[in-house]
Amino acid sequence: MKYIFPEGFWWGAAVSALQVEGASDKRGETTWDRWFKLEPNRFFDGVGPKVTSDFYNRYEEDIELMKELNFNSFRTSISWARLFPKGFGEINQEGVDFYNNLIDKLIENNIEPVIALFHFDMPMAMMDLGGFESREVVNYYEEYAKICFELFGDRVKHWVTHNEPIVPVEGGYLYNFHYPDVVDCKRGIQVAYNTAISSAKVVNLYKEMRAEGKVREDGRIGIVLSLTPSYPRSNNSADLKAARIADLFFNKSFLDPCVKGAYPEELVSILADRNMLPVVEEGDKNLLKEGVVEFLGFNYYFPRRVKVRENAVNAKAPFLPEHLFEYYDMPGKRMNRYRGWEIYAKGTFDTLINIKDNYGNLPIFISENGMGVEDEARFRNKKGYIDDDYRINFVKEHLKWLHKAIEEGCNVNGYHMWTLMDNWSWMNAYKNRYGFIEVDLEDDLKRTMKKSGYWFKEVAQNNGFND
Numbered sequence: 001m002k003y004i005f006p007e008g009f010w011w012g013a014a015v016s017a018l019q020v021e022g023a024s025d026k027r028g029e030t031t032w033d034r035w036f037k038l039e040p041n042r043f044f045d046g047v048g049p050k051v052t053s054d055f056y057n058r059y060e061e062d063i064e065l066m067k068e069l070n071f072n073s074f075r076t077s078i079s080w081a082r083l084f085p086k087g088f089g090e091i092n093q094e095g096v097d098f099y100n101n102l103i104d105k106l107i108e109n110n111i112e113p114v115i116a117l118f119h120f121d122m123p124m125a126m127m128d129l130g131g132f133e134s135r136e137v138v139n140y141y142e143e144y145a146k147i148c149f150e151l152f153g154d155r156v157k158h159w160v161t162h163n164e165p166i167v168p169v170e171g172g173y174l175y176n177f178h179y180p181d182v183v184d185c186k187r188g189i190q191v192a193y194n195t196a197i198s199s200a201k202v203v204n205l206y207k208e209m210r211a212e213g214k215v216r217e218d219g220r221i222g223i224v225l226s227l228t229p230s231y232p233r234s235n236n237s238a239d240l241k242a243a244r245i246a247d248l249f250f251n252k253s254f255l256d257p258c259v260k261g262a263y264p265e266e267l268v269s270i271l272a273d274r275n276m277l278p279v280v281e282e283g284d285k286n287l288l289k290e291g292v293v294e295f296l297g298f299n300y301y302f303p304r305r306v307k308v309r310e311n312a313v314n315a316k317a318p319f320l321p322e323h324l325f326e327y328y329d330m331p332g333k334r335m336n337r338y339r340g341w342e343i344y345a346k347g348t349f350d351t352l353i354n355i356k357d358n359y360g361n362l363p364i365f366i367s368e369n370g371m372g373v374e375d376e377a378r379f380r381n382k383k384g385y386i387d388d389d390y391r392i393n394f395v396k397e398h399l400k401w402l403h404k405a406i407e408e409g410c411n412v413n414g415y416h417m418w419t420l421m422d423n424w425s426w427m428n429a430y431k432n433r434y435g436f437i438e439v440d441l442e443d444d445l446k447r448t449m450k451k452s453g454y455w456f457k458e459v460a461q462n463n464g465f466n467d
C-alpha cells in the first residue's frame with residue numbers, strides 16, 4: 001500500500017541545545033553542569049554535558065547531513081544560558097552569533113527551523129532563585145523570550161515555548177531524574193503551574209509583537225508536549241477512573257491550560273482535596289485564557305497502562321499521582337527490548353483523534369518519536385554502518401498510524417524523529433542511541449549515517465513510502 005502525506009509535510013528531526021551543542025565553556029552554568037559536578041556517578045558512564053555531539057562547532061557539517069537526509073524542517077532549542085550566562089543581564093554576543101549562523105544556514109538549505117525556548121536546561125543562576133517555582137524566574141524567562149523574538153523573529157517562523165514541560169516536574173520534583181532532585185508533589189505542582197503561566201505569557205508577548213510588526217507576520221507560536229495516552233486495564237468504572245486520573249496528571253495538566261486556556265475542573269478538585277493547589281496571582285486566569293498556543297508538537301514514545309489501585313500506599317510516603325491509580329503490567333505488551341519502553345504505535349492515532357475531537361483540531365505535528373537502543377555499536381555491519389532495521393520498522397509503523405489519522409481528518413503536518421544524531425541524554429548520557437546518524441565516541445565524534453537514515457531520506461524525498 002502507498003502512504004503518501006499531504007503536500008508540505010514536515011520531514012525532519014529534533015535535538016536540543018544542551019544535548020548536542022557542547023561548548024559548555026562558552027555558556028553559563030546550567031542545572032545539569034552543577035548536578036554533574038555534584039554527583040557524577042549518577043550519570044551513565046560518568047559522562048556529563050561538556051562536549052555532547054559538539055554541534056556548536058560542527059553544525060555546518062551536520063546541516064549537510066540533514067540535507068542529505070532530505071529534511072525540510074528541524075527542531076532545536078536555544079540555550080538560555082548561552083544567550084544569558086546568568087539568565088538575564090549581559091548578553092553573550094558569541095552565543096547570538098552562533099544562533100544567527102545556525103538559523104541562516106538552515107534557511108539557506110531550505111530547512112525550516114523550529115525553535116524551542118526551553119528544553120530542560122535551566123541556567124543555574126535561575127535555579128538558585130527557585131527555577132520555575134519562582135514567579136521572578138517566570139519574568140526573567142519572558143525577558144529572555146522577548147530578546148529571542150527580537151533577535152531571530154525576523155527569520156524563525158515556528159517558536160516553541162517549552163519542550164515537554166511535564167518532564168522537569170516529574171524529574172525534578174517527583175521521580176529523581178532532574179535537578180533539584182526532590183520528592184515534593186506540592187512544589188512540583190507549583191512548578192507545573194508557573195511553567196504553564198510562563199508559556200501563556202510568552203505566547204501573549206509573541207502575539208503582541210506580531211501585531212506590532214516586530215516579528216514575522218506569518219510566524220506562529222506553539223508548545224511541545226509529551227503525551228502518553230492512558231489505557232485502562234478494563235472497562236470497569238474503577239479502572240476507567242484510574243486511567244482518567246493518570247491522564248489528568250500527565251497529559252491534561254498541560255494540554256488543557258495551553259490549548260484550551262483553563263485547567264480541568266476534576267484535576268483542580270483532586271488537588272484541592274489534598275491541599276495541593278498552587279499559589280496563583282490575580283489575572284492568571286485571563287492570562288491562560290488568552291495565552292493559548294497556535295500549534296502543538298506531540299512527542300510520543302509509549303502509552304500508560306493503568307488500573308485501579310489494589311495495593312495500599314504507605315501512609316507515610318510523600319504523595320505521588322500514582323497513589324490514586326496503579327500501573328498495569330499488561331501481559332503480552334510489546335517491548336522495545338533495547339530500551340525497556342512499550343511499543344504501541346496506535347497511541348499516536350488515539351492521541352491525534354483526541355486532539356481533533358476535543359481540542360479544536362489545532363495544527364499538530366509529531367515533534368519526537370523514536371527508538372532508543374543500548375549498545376547499538378553491536379549492530380554495525382561489515383560495511384561499517386549501523387544496520388537498524390528495528391528502527392525503520394518502528395518509524396514505519398508509527399507513520400502508518402499517522403497516515404490513518406490524517407485520513408480521519410486530523411490536522412497533522414509533520415513528523416520529526418528523535419533524533420538527528422546520537423546525543424547526550426540527561427542522566428542516561430550516551431546510553432540509549434536514537435539517531436539517524438551514529439556519533440562515534442571512540443573516534444572523534446565521527447558521524448556515520450545508519451541504515452534508517454538511508455531509508456528516511458527516500459521517504460522524505462517521496463513524501464511517503466510504499467509497504
Ligand code: BGP
Pocket residue numbers: 016019163164167226299368372418425426428432
Ligand atoms: C524526551 C526528551 C528528549 C530525549 C528523549 C529520549 O523525553 O524530550 O530530550 O531525552 O526523551 O530519552 P532517553 O534518552 O532518556 O531515552
